[in-house]
Every structure is written in C-alpha cells, then in structure tokens.
C-alpha cells in the first residue's frame with residue numbers, strides 16, 4: 001500500500017491551484033482588499049479556491065438552508081449565498097459588529113443580502129435557539145476552535161439525514177497532527193477525534209487550505 005500519496009504544497013503549486021479556481025469577481029476582489037486592510041485578522045478569511053468549493057457544494061447538494069458559524073467579513077457567506085437558489089437562506093453567526101458590517105456591504109453589492117440572516121451574539125446561544133427539527137442542509141463551522149465540539153453537538157441533530165457538515169481549519173496549520181498539540185491545535189485534535197468516533201456521521205478530512213472536514217449525517 002502506498003502510505004504517502006500527497007503533493008507537498010509549494011508557492012508555485014499553490015499559485016497553480018489558485019489559477020484553476022478562476023478569478024474572484026469584482027465584489028470578491030474588493031472584499032479581499034478591504035479585509036487585508038484589517039491587518040493580521042485577514043488570515044481568517046477563507047482562500048478563494050475554498051470559496052469556489054463551498055459554492056460547488058451548495059449546488060451539488062441542492063442545499064437551501066445553510067448555517068454558518070463564523071462570518072468574519074463574509075467571504076464564505078457570500079460564496080454560499082451566491083450558490084443558493086433565490087429562496088434559499090444562509091443563517092450566519094458572529095459576535096463582531098465591525099467585521100460583519102464589512103461583510104454586509106459586500107453582500108449588498110453582490111445582490112444577495114436578502115438570502116442572508118446575520119445573527120450577532122455568541123454562537124452557542126444562536127445555535128441553541130435554532131428550531132429543533134432537522135431542516136438544515138449544510139453547515140459550515142469556522143469560529144473559535146474550542147467551541148467546535150459544542151457547535152457540532154448543537155448542529156448534528158438539526159441537520160437533515162444525508163445533509164453535509166463542514167468544519168474548517170481541521171489541520172490547524174498542521175499543528176493538529178503534532179505529537180502533543182497545544183492550545184487551539186489541541187482543541188482541533190480533540191474535535192477531529194470526536195468526529196471520527198461520532199456514530200451519527202461518516203466523515204473525511206480533506207487537506208485543502210487549512211484542512212476541511214466533510215461529514216454526512218447518517
């Protein structure tokens with residue numbers, strides 16, 4: 001068996017991968033630039049190729065109800081909203097008024113503001129207040145890493161059978177794989193073990209961007 005079949009990413013290969021994802025739209029370009037002005041926090045924005053993947057997943061699954069944990073400046077939300085049918089909805093949670101105000105400008109410019117339900121406040125509270133019925137088609141968890149297991153447990157029962165759960169940063173810069181991960185990397189490692197052993201889903205960790213876990217609700 002081939003134990004190691006993976007391409008070790010280099011800047012040249014990464015540029016090539018980015019080229020295959022196509023160019024960001026004018027609204028996306030502007031949002032990338034506006035987010036970069038924020039400084040260090042800009043690294044939280046998902047890369048464009050991941051946004052393309054998120055859009056594809058909405059279309060492939062026919063999702064109409066998406067729940068996102070972690071809006072930031074709204075790049076991933078925009079990817080979901082643009083891929084949804086006109087009556088579809090993204091419920092997105094964040095605590096930052098400043099960052100989500102930037103997101104809202106982009107959503108308005110893209111003409112998808114009416115498909116987005118922004119809920120400000122602690123995500124655990126927002127998710128606990130969602131209806132108990134399993135009506136969510138697609139979930140994207142991309143907020144504080146120590147909260148992942150709790151968000152997962154709040155969301156899995158609310159996802160329909162066959163629905164898709166996505167969790168971002170599940171490699172955590174590769175640190176989740178270290179012998180003794182610390183801090184956020186330890187939280188992600190614990191989350192990964194939790195998902196692996198969760199009988200409610202079948203899952204796989206895909207090494208795109210910072211690691212993206214896919215899980216299908218059984």
Ligand SMILES: C[S@@+](CC[C@H](N)C(=O)[O-])C[C@H]1O[C@@H](n2cnc3c(N)ncnc32)[C@H](O)[C@@H]1O
Pocket residue numbers: 044045046069070071072073074075076077093094095096099121122123124142143144147
């Ligand atoms: C990695 S960023 C999200 C990036 C976003 N998905 C994108 O594509 O640009 C994480 C976000 O989670 C938010 N966040 C962190 N802890 C939170 C909490 N307990 N409740 C709600 N939002 C939280 C932060 O304010 C931040 O905007």
